[in-house]
Amino acid sequence: MDGKSSRGKKPLQQNAxxxxxxxxxxxNTDKPLTTKQSVKVSNDSEILKAGERGPGLLEDYYFxxxxxxxxxxxxxxxxxxxxxxxxxxxFVCYQSMRHVTKACFxxxxxxVTPVTVxxxxxxxxxxxxxxxxxxxxxxxxxxxxxxxxxxxxxxMPVLIIQDPMKFPDVIHAYQNKQDEGIPTATGAHDxxxxxxxxxxxxxHMVTWxxxxxxxxxxxxxxxxxxxxxxxxxxxxxxxxxVRFVWKxxxxxxxxxxxxxxxxxxxDPDFHRRDLREAIDKGYYPEYELGVQLIPMxxxxxxxxxxxxxxxxxxxxxxxxxxxxxxxxxxxxxxxxAEMEQIAFNPANVVPGIxxxxxxxxxxxxxxxxxxxxxxxxxxxxxxxxxxxxxxxFANNTRRGFMRYRIDVDQINxxxxxxxxxxxxxxxxxxxxxxxxxxxxxxHVIRGRSESFNDFFSQVRIFWNxxxxxxxxxxxxxxxxxxxxVKSQSVRQQNVNLLVNVDExxxxxxxxxxxxxxxxGTHVNVSTSYPSLSQENTPRYAxxxxxxxxxxxxxxxxxxxxxxxFLQENGVFIEVISDKLGVVTGSDGAKIKVNQTFITYSPxxxxxxxxxxxxxxxxxxxxxxxxxxxxKAYEQFKPIGVASTGQSFIRATEQNxxxxxxxxxxNPNFSKDFLAAIARQRFWDRT
Numbered sequence: 001m002d003g004k005s006s007r008g009k010k011p012l013q014q015n016a017x018x019x020x021x022x023x024x025x026x027x028n029t030d031k032p033l034t035t036k037q038s039v040k041v042s043n044d045s046e047i048l049k050a051g052e053r054g055p056g057l058l059e060d061y062y063f064x065x066x067x068x069x070x071x072x073x074x075x076x077x078x079x080x081x082x083x084x085x086x087x088x089x090x091f092v093c094y095q096s097m098r099h100v101t102k103a104c105f106x107x108x109x110x111x112v113t114p115v116t117v118x119x120x121x122x123x124x125x126x127x128x129x130x131x132x133x134x135x136x137x138x139x140x141x142x143x144x145x146x147x148x149x150x151x152x153x154x155x156m157p158v159l160i161i162q163d164p165m166k167f168p169d170v171i172h173a174y175q176n177k178q179d180e181g182i183p184t185a186t187g188a189h190d191x192x193x194x195x196x197x198x199x200x201x202x203x204h205m206v207t208w209x210x211x212x213x214x215x216x217x218x219x220x221x222x223x224x225x226x227x228x229x230x231x232x233x234x235x236x237x238x239x240x241x242v243r244f245v246w247k248x249x250x251x252x253x254x255x256x257x258x259x260x261x262x263x264x265x266x267d268p269d270f271h272r273r274d275l276r277e278a279i280d281k282g283y284y285p286e287y288e289l290g291v292q293l294i295p296m297x298x299x300x301x302x303x304x305x306x307x308x309x310x311x312x313x314x315x316x317x318x319x320x321x322x323x324x325x326x327x328x329x330x331x332x333x334x335x336x337a338e339m340e341q342i343a344f345n346p347a348n349v350v351p352g353i354x355x356x357x358x359x360x361x362x363x364x365x366x367x368x369x370x371x372x373x374x375x376x377x378x379x380x381x382x383x384x385x386x387x388x389x390x391x392x393f394a395n396n397t398r399r400g401f402m403r404y405r406i407d408v409d410q411i412n413x414x415x416x417x418x419x420x421x422x423x424x425x426x427x428x429x430x431x432x433x434x435x436x437x438x439x440x441x442x443h444v445i446r447g448r449s450e451s452f453n454d455f456f457s458q459v460r461i462f463w464n465x466x467x468x469x470x471x472x473x474x475x476x477x478x479x480x481x482x483x484x485v486k487s488q489s490v491r492q493q494n495v496n497l498l499v500n501v502d503e504x505x506x507x508x509x510x511x512x513x514x515x516x517x518x519x520g521t522h523v524n525v526s527t528s529y530p531s532l533s534q535e536n537t538p539r540y541a542x543x544x545x546x547x548x549x550x551x552x553x554x555x556x557x558x559x560x561x562x563x564x565f566l567q568e569n570g571v572f573i574e575v576i577s578d579k580l581g582v583v584t585g586s587d588g589a590k591i592k593v594n595q596t597f598i599t600y601s602p603x604x605x606x607x608x609x610x611x612x613x614x615x616x617x618x619x620x621x622x623x624x625x626x627x628x629x630x631k632a633y634e635q636f637k638p639i640g641v642a643s644t645g646q647s648f649i650r651a652t653e654q655n656x657x658x659x660x661x662x663x664x665x666n667p668n669f670s671k672d673f674l675a676a677i678a679r680q681r682f683w684d685r686t
Contacts, residue, residue, distance in 0.1 A: 015090050015112065015114040016114055016143070016390050017088070017114030017115075017116070017143045017390055018088060018114065018330060020385070020388070020390060021088075021338075021385055021386070023385075024337075024385040025333055035061075035062055035065055036065060041062060047060055047063045048060035048063065075340070075341075075375060075376065075377065076374070076375045077125060077126045077340075077375075078120075078126075078371075078375060079171065079371065080122050080123075080171055081120035081121070081122060081137055082120070082124065082125050082126040082128075083120060083121045083124050083125065083126055083127075083128050083129075083130070083185075084118050084119055084120030084121070084137075084339060085118070085119060085120075085219075085271065085272035085275060085276075085335070085339060086116065086117045086118035086119055086139075086275075086328075086332065086338075086339055086342075087116075087117060087275060087276075087279055087285075087328040087329075087330060087331055087332060088114070088115070088116050088117075088328070088329070088330040088331075088332065088338075089114075089115050089116075089117065089284070089326055089327050089328035089329050089330065090112050090113065090114055090115060090326070090327055090329065091105065091112070091113045091114075091115050091140075091142060091289070091324055091325070091326045091327075092110065092111070092112055092324055092325050092327070093105060093106055093107070093108060093109055093110065093111040093113075093323065093324040094109060094322060094323055094324045094325065095109055095323060095324075096108055096109060097232075097291075097323055098234065098235070099234060100232045100234055100238075100240045100242075100293060101232035101233060101234055101240075101242075101352040101353065102233065102234055102235050102351055102352035103144075103149070103232070103350055103351070103352030103353050104144050104145055104146045104350060104351075104352070105142055105144045105145075105149070105350075106323060106324070106352075113142050113143065113144055114142075114143040114390065115140055115141060115142050115143070115326055116140075116141045116143075116338070116342060116386060117138060117139065117140050117141075117326070117328060118138070118139045118339055118342055118344070119136060119137070119138050119219040119222065119271070119275070120136065120137045120138075120139075121134045121135070121136055121137075121185065122134050122135045122136070122137065122174070123135075123174050123175060123185055123186065123187060124184055124185030124186075125184065125185075126340075128184050128185035128268070129185060129263075129264040129265075129268035129269075129270075130263075130264075130268060130269060130270045130271035130272060131215060131216075131255060131259075131260040131261075131263045131264050131270050131271065132185040132186055132260070132264060133186065133187075133209060133210075133214040133215050133257070133260060133477065133481070134185065134186075134187075134209065134214060135154055135155065135156060135160075135205070135209055135214070136154065136155040136216060136219075136222060136224075137152065137153065137154045137155070137224070138152075138153045138154070138155070138219075138222065138224045138246060139151075139152050139153075139342070139344035140152075140153075140246075140326065141342065141344065141348075141386075141387075143389060143390040144350055144390075144391070145390070145391050146350045146351060146391065146431065147348075147350050147389050147391060147393070148348050148387075148389045149348060149349055149350045149353065150344045150345050150346060150348040150349075151226065151244060152226070152344050152346050153224035153225055153226050153227070153244065153245075153246055154224055154225065154227055155213060155216065155222050155223065155224050156205055156208040156209065156213060156225065156227075157208075157225040157227065157245070157312035157313070158204045158205045158208065158227065158309065158310050158311060158312050158458070159205055159227050159309040159310055159360060160201075160202045160204075160205040160206065160310070161199070161201065161202065161309075161310070161360065162201050162308060162309060162310050162359065162360065162448065162452050163359050163360065163363075163448060164359060164360050164362065164363020164364065164367070165363070166199065167360075167363065167367075169195065170195060170199075170202070173191045173192050173194065173195035174187055174191075174192050174195075177189075177191065185264075186481075187209075187481060188480065188481040188482075188483075188484040188485070189484065189485065190485050190486055190487045190490055193481070193482060193485050193490050193491075193494055194487070194490045194493075196494060196497070197490060197493035197494050197496075197497055198493070200455040200456075200497060201310050201452070201455050203455060203456070203459055203497055203498075203500075203501070204310050204311075204455070204458060204459045204462070205310065207459050207462060207463070207474065207501065208462065209477075210474050210477030210478050210481065211462075211466065211470060211473065211474045211477065212254035212470055212473050212474075212534055213252075213254065213534070214477065215254050215255045215256075215257060215259075215260040216253075216254055216255070216271070217253040217254050217255055217606075218250075218253070218271060218274045218275070218543075219271050219272075219274070219275050219285070220248060220250055220274065220275060220278055220285040220543065221248050221250050221251060221252055221253040222246075222248060222252070223245065223246065223247055223248060223252045224245070224246045225243065225244070225245045225246075225312070226243050226244040226245070227243075227309050227360075228243075228309055228346070228356075228358045228360060228361035228364070229241055229242070229243055229306055229307050229309075229356040229358045229361070230242050230243070230244075230353060230354065230355060230356060230361070231353070231354040231355065231356055231436055232291075232293070232352065232353065232354075233351075233352055233353070233354050233436050234352070237436075239296055239354070239436045239438075240293050240294065240295060240296065241293070241294040241295075241296065241299065241306060241356060242291050242292065242293055242294075243291070243292045243313055244289065244290070244291055244292075245289075245290045245291075245292070245320055246287040246288070246289060246290075246326070247287060247288045247289075247290055247320075247322070248285070248286070248287050249286040249287065249288065249325075249538070250285075250286075250538065250540055250542075250543065251534075251537035251538035251539055251540070252534050252537045253534070253537065253539075253680065254534065256473070256635055256636075257473065257476050257477060257480060258635070259603050259635060262601070262603045263603050263604065266601050266603055266604060267604060270604070275328075276331050277572070278543055278572075279328060279329065279330070279331050280331065281572070283542065283543050283570060284327050284328055284329045285327070285328045286325055286326065286327050286328075287325065287326045288322045288324070288325050288326075289322070289323055289324045289325070289326060290320035290321060290322050290323065291320070291321050291323055292313050292315070292318045292319070292320055292321075293318070293321065294306055294313075294318060302317065303457075304451075304454065304457075304458065305449060305451035305452055307356055307357055307358045307359070307449075308358075308449075308451070308452045309358055309359075309360045309361070310452070310455075311458055312458060314461075314529050314531070315529065315531040316529050316530070316531060337384075337385070337386065338386050341376060341381075341384050341386055341387070342386045342387060343372040343375075343376060343381050343382065343384075343387050344368065345368040345369050345372065346361065346364050346365060346368060347364075347365045347368065347369065349433075350433075351428075351431060351432070351433050351434075354435055354436045355435075357438070357440075377401055377402070378400050378401035378402045378403075379397070379400045379401075380400045380401065380402050380403050380404060383402075383403075383404040383405060384404075394423040395423060396412040396413060396414065396423070397412075398412050455500075456500040456501060456522070456523045457523055457525050459500075459501045460500075460501050460502070460522060460523050460525040461525060461527050461528060461529065461532070462532055463501050463502050463505065464525070464526065464527065464528035465528040465529050465530070465531075465532035465533050466532070466533055467533055467535040469535075469683045470533060470534065470535065471505070474505075475505060475508050475509060475512075478498070478505075478509045479508075479509050479512040479513060482494055482495075482509065482513045483512065483513045485513075488514070488515060491513050491514070491515045492515040492516060492518075495509055495510040495513070495515055495516075495517075495518050496518045496520075498518070499518040499519075499520045499521065499522060500520070500522055500523055501522055501523075502522050503520075503521055503522050506518050539678050539679060539680055540570075540678055541566075541569055541570065541571055541674050541675075541677040541678040542569060542570030542571065543570055543571075543572060544571055544572065544606040544607060544677050544678075544680065545571075545572045545573075545574060545604070545605045545606045545607075546566060546571050546572065546573050546574070546605060546606070546607050546608070546609055546677065547574050547576050547595075547600065547602065547604075547605035547607070547608050547609070547628070547632075548563070548573060548574065548575045548576060548591075548608075548609045548611060549576055549577070549608065549609065549610050549611060549612070549625050549628055549629075549645070549648075550575060550576070550577055550583055550591065550593070550611040550612070550613055551577055551578070551583055551611075551612065551613030551614055551615040551621055552583050552584055552585075552613050552614045552615065553584075553585065553586050553613045553614045553644070554583070554585045554586065554589075554591075554611045554612070554613045554642065554644050555585060555586060555587070555642065555643055555644055556585030556586060556587040556588065556589025557585075557587060557589070558642060558643060558663060559585065559589070559591070559611055559642055560585075560589050560591070561670065562609070562640070562642070562663070562669065562670050562673070563591075563609075565670040565671075565674070566670070566673070566674060566677070569674055571674070571677060574594060574595050574600065574604075574605060575591055575592060575593045575594050575595065576593070576595045576596065576597065576600050576628075577593040577595075577596060577597075577615070577621075578596060578597060578615050578617055578620060578621045578624065579593070579596060580593050580594070580595075580596060581593055583613065597624040597628070602627075602628045602631040602632045602635070602637075603631070603635075605632070605637070606637060606638075606677070606680065607632070607637050607638040607639065607640070607676070607677045608628060608629060608632040608637060608638075608639050608640070609639075609640040609641075609642065609673070610625065610629055610639065610640065610641045610642060610645035610648050610649065611642040611644060611645050612625065612642065612644045612645035612647065612648060613644060622648075625645075625648050626648060629648050629649055633649070633655070633660075633685070636659065636681040636682050636683055636685050637659070637680075637681065637682075638659050638660075638661070638673070638676035638677050638679065638680070638682070639659065639660045639661070639676075640660075640661050640663070640669070640673040640676070641660065641661065641662045641663060641664075642663050643663050643664045646662065646664060654686070655685070655686050656684075656685065656686045657685075658682040658684050658685040658686070659676055659679070659681075659682030659685055661673045661676050
């Protein structure tokens with residue numbers, strides 16, 4: 001990893017937000033059980049009854065308190081983004097951006113701002129699984145000295161719609177059917193693909209979701225974009241169009257479709273477990289924040305509309321300026337209080353950040369606060385600890401469900417003389433927020449700009465930019481999802497749409513899903529951009545998960561040396577055998593086994609180290625190792641083979657053993673295996 005990234009355990013720094021949250025953290029260990037009113041409880045096992053076998057009594061106030069709270073513990077889950085998880089951290093500014101914005105957290109190099117982040121899927125409910133093929137989102141709440149700033153991004157640079165009026169429609173089409181409540185956490189059904197076929201602007205984002213981008217390896221490896229176009233405004237009142245992008249330091253990596261589906265059953269919490277374990281081990285997830293800037297006078301310079309949320313801004317045309325880094329360095333203590341109750345709103349901005357006329361952004365500015373008030377049950381949701389700003393705030397709002405503040409002054413209106421017209425307003429030149437005075441003109445109309453109506457050119461560019469392997473995975477994504485659509489008409493309509501992107505893509509998918517090959521041809525666009533392919537992403541061995549297949553009698557010096565070297569370089573290790581306990585090497589070396597073949601799977605590791613050895617149940621052990629190795633090889637994963645494990649894998653006419661590293665007669669085995677782990681996949685394997 002490069003100089004900007006964390007290596008190993010770092011001390012946890014207490015930032016101001018963490019200190020504020022600590023005021024609300026309570027540890028119940030070693031304390032007496034009490035009611036909510038602090039009355040000590042003498043019995044928490046039986047209700048109050050008239051005799052041991054008699055009826056319960058209404059006077060059992062403690063049972064009523066306990067049960068009435070329990071039946072109200074859940075709140076309405078989010079309509080979208082219900083399945084999510086996150087952590088706390090801090091953002092460090094790399095360079096001053098005062099020439100384009102007066103946003104306080106981007107003014108000085110080295111300035112530190114506390115941040116809380118929540119990652120989420122879109123389609124599935126809170127109880128669904130992490131690895132579903134889906135659009136993923138990242139909300140980052142910056143607790144700045146001038147108020148909270150919420151930066152909401154998604155794992156694709158384009159949105160599925162161009163107007164907020166369609167948002168309820170696309171979500172209704174995407175989610176499960178009303179009659180049967182099926183399917184969960186997938187868009188592989190008739191209604192969603194019917195929507196896509198009849199709303200061609202949707203094809204762009206759908207193609208991204210069908211690519212490797214739709215099945216992330218880890219939230220730590222997720223690139224995400226603001227999609228919407230905002231404005232930066234500096235102290236001189238000069239505005240600049242801006243879009244934001246988070247770039248993970250570890251690079252952007254994905255699962256295979258087969259892995260994503262299987263992991264959904266093996267470990268539904270795969271992504272949240274991965275995030276939490278990495279932070280616990282001190283390998284803090286890091287993301288660099290980039291901005292793309294377009295001067296106001298260049299609004300119409302490009303062959304796409306920069307306000308269209310279904311179009312990306314190519315990095316090759318509009319460079320990404322890296323302005324700072326976010327480090328997630330503290331896990332949540334209470335998922336409900338800190339993640340389920342966190343509320344994001346793109347309207348939460350600070351001076352220096354404003355809104356463009358992007359139509360979807362305009363709709364989001366209205367929708368978010370309303371949905372949070374409904375879900376959390378009160379307009380006072382922003383007073384909850386995780387939502388509360390660090391800086392002091394004063395206003396004339398009062399009352400409402402669950403009011404936290406105790407306002408002691410009696411004047412809560414403007415204008416007034418009794419309180420000398422306070423709280424007072426602040427002029428823009430002294431830090432008050434003022435909207436950029438954009439010039440607007442036109443008739444009041446329900447319509448769409450003609451400049452939004454090129455639905456296929458950028459999809460074609462994305463397709464052109466993918467490597468052959470990525471194209472094959474995208475074909476598999478379309479074939480799987482459309483193959484589960486029952487309506488032949490809907491399947492046919494979609495391949496008729498796909499032909500505008502690529503003739504071969506449409507023809508292969510048509511054959512795979514049993515419909516006619518579409519006529520027509522793709523749009524005449526040959527442009528491609530390297531930034532759109534994951535083949536060009538950084539790769540590291542650090543935080544990759546290695547499965548060690550081991551039993552008794554291994555070469556202790558060899559194996560412990562390899563494992564120590566890999567751990568020193570940040571590789572996460574799971575030791576797997578036919579039973580838990582300790583295995584002993586031929587020289588007495590001991591290694592603790594923390595997983596078994598029953599509890600673990602090759603789908604859950606990124607690479608495999610085949611050590612082998614002797615077991616009481618040798619035939620069963622050997623069979624399990626062969627199965628593990630075969631699946632890892634089939635999934636193009638790196639495989640290291642100890643001197644005692646060579647019998648488990650050999651070259652034949654059917655395989656070339658690309659990415660398989662042998663320890664026998666190889667003094668550089670540890671380094672060679674580390675390099676293979678860093679490469680992650682060997683697509684040239686046969």
